[in-house]
Amino acid sequence: xxxxxxEYDFFPAHVVRTRRLGPTMLRVTFGGGxxxxxxxxxxxxxxxxxxxxxxxxxxxxxxxxxEGWFAAWRAxxxxxxxxxxxxxxxxxxxxxxxxxxxxxxxxxxxDGHTPPGPDGHxxxxxxxxxxxxxxxxxxxxxxxxxxxxxxGPAVADNRSVAFRPPADTGFVLLLADETALPAVGGILxxxxxxxxxxxxxxxxxxADIQDLPAPAGVDLTWLVRAxxxxxxLLPALRAAELPAGAPYAWIAGESGTVKELRxxxxxxxGVDRRAVAFSGYWRRGxxxxxxxxxxxxxxx
Numbered sequence: 094x095x096x097x098x099x100e101y102d103f104f105p106a107h108v109v110r111t112r113r114l115g116p117t118m119l120r121v122t123f124g125g126g127x128x129x130x131x132x133x134x135x136x137x138x139x140x141x142x143x144x145x146x147x148x149x150x151x152x153x154x155x156x157x158x159x160e161g162w163f164a165a166w167r168a169x170x171x172x173x174x175x176x177x178x179x180x181x182x183x184x185x186x187x188x189x190x191x192x193x194x195x196x197x198x199x200x201x202x203x204d205g206h207t208p209p210g211p212d213g214h215x216x217x218x219x220x221x222x223x224x225x226x227x228x229x230x231x232x233x234x235x236x237x238x239x240x241x242x243x244x245g246p247a248v249a250d251n252r253s254v255a256f257r258p259p260a261d262t263g264f265v266l267l268l269a270d271e272t273a274l275p276a277v278g279g280i281l282x283x284x285x286x287x288x289x290x291x292x293x294x295x296x297x298x299x300a301d302i303q304d305l306p307a308p309a310g311v312d313l314t315w316l317v318r319a320x321x322x323x324x325x326l327l328p329a330l331r332a333a334e335l336p337a338g339a340p341y342a343w344i345a346g347e348s349g350t351v352k353e354l355r356x357x358x359x360x361x362x363g364v365d366r367r368a369v370a371f372s373g374y375w376r377r378g379x380x381x382x383x384x385x386x387x388x389x390x391x392x393x
Contacts, residue, residue: 099247099248100246100247100248100251100252101244101245101246101247101251101253102130102244102245102247103154103156103162103242103243103244104125104127104128104130104131104242104243104244104245105125105127105240105241105242106123106124106125106127106128106192106240106241106242106243107123107124107125107237107238107239107240107241108121108122108123108124108235108236108237108238108239108241109122109123109124109191109237110122110237111232111235111236114195114301114303115296115298115300115301115302115303116297116298116300116301117197117198117199117271117296117297117298117301118195118196118197118198118271118274118301118303119195119196119198119232119233120183120193120194120195120196121193121194121195121196121232121235122191122192122193122194123191123192123193123194123241123243124189124190124191124192125190126190127190128190128191128192128243129187129190130247131185131190131192131243131245131246131247132246132247132248132249132251133182133185133192133245133246133249134246134249134250134251134253134254135182135249135254135279135282135283136254136255136256136276136279136280136283137181137254137255137256137273137276137279137280137343137345138181138182138245138246138251138253138254138279139179139180139181139182139253139254139255139276140179140180140181140182140243140244140245140246140253141177141178141179141180141243141244141245142177142178142179142180142194142228142241142242142243142244143175143176143177143241143242143243143244144175144176144178144227144228144231144241145175145176145231145239145240145241146172146173146174146175146176146227149173150240151240151241151242152175152176152240152241152242153169153173153174153175154166154174154175154242155169156242156244175242176227176228176231178227178228179374180194180196180275181194181195181273181275181276181279182194182245182275182279183195183275183278183279184279184282192243194275195274195275195278196228196229196232197229197271197272197274198225198229198232198233199225199226199229201225201229201230201232201233255343255370255372256276256280256283256343256370257370258341259339259341259368261339262338262339262340262341262368263289263336263337263338263339263340264288264289264290264291264335264336264338264339264340264341265284265288265289265290265291265340265341265342265343266290266291266292266330266335266340266341266342266343266344266358267280267281267290267291267292267293267294267342267343267344268292268293268326268330268342268343268344268345268346268354269293269294269295269344269345269346270294270295270296270318270324270326270345270346270347270350270374271294271295271296271297271301271346272345272346272347272374272375273345273346273372273374274294274296274301274303276345277292277294277305278303278305280343281305281306281307281308281311282306284307284308284311285308286308286309286310287308287309287310288308288310288311289310289311289336289338290307290310290311290312291312291314291333291335291336292307292311292312292313292314293314293315293316293326293329293330294313294314294315294316295315295316295317295318295324295325295326295346296315296316296317296318297317297318297320298317299317302315302317314329316329324346324347324350326346326350326354327350327353327354327357330354330357330358331357335362339365339368340358340364340368341368341369341370342355342358342364342368342369342370342371343370343371344369344370344371344372345371345372345373345374346373346374346375347373347374347375347376348373348374348375348376349373349376351371351372351373352371352373354371355369355371
């Protein structure tokens, strides 16, 4: 992909190190000279991560095809083509050029074991007790030097940054589960001093709670979701007394929960729907591959 006006580009990279953050979260640090041109916009900056299939040394991704890369990638047999997943940049450093990416290791034990699904491969899916998906399994086994490819921003002001509160925002609401925890961390790092914000983050284990730096004015509440129980985000929001002023809400996590939270804000709280940014990072019972196929098949 070439051209001065391009918004996104491919960035070959490799694993520099990994660090377990808790029972559910693993931080993988990627490095490589190409990342000097990765123009992350901070906040909830997302990108596509391409991983090798088991037994491969690098992702099978024909990015040299330029604009035709996607069709060429889809034409590769599914058991050979690079695994494609969406992630958020947790932190970025210039020298040496590095990116931190936090993986939710659902289905991965402390020993890194990921039991296979009925087809012999570890299926995706965040619910507690489900086997690990291919990205979680890869991350749990990742070692320094492992090669990947990122498709990310070549300009800082890009469409993959969703958190954009208007200038007249009175206060910010952030609601997320563990899959969106890295994005919340990036947003809190970015928030200007003095921003009034109410934040709820739900995790499956109390040991997954992180010490997130936040500016004064941020009220952060952690919720621990017991195995097999519904999300506690909606009850927490229902019980909350919101400050006066125009809110801006950012919601991310399991798509069904996200829809319920947005519906409550718009229908029951009277929040302007244009002031609610929301994203289903995953859907219960569906892998990201299935969601991509559904989106691809949907008429444009």
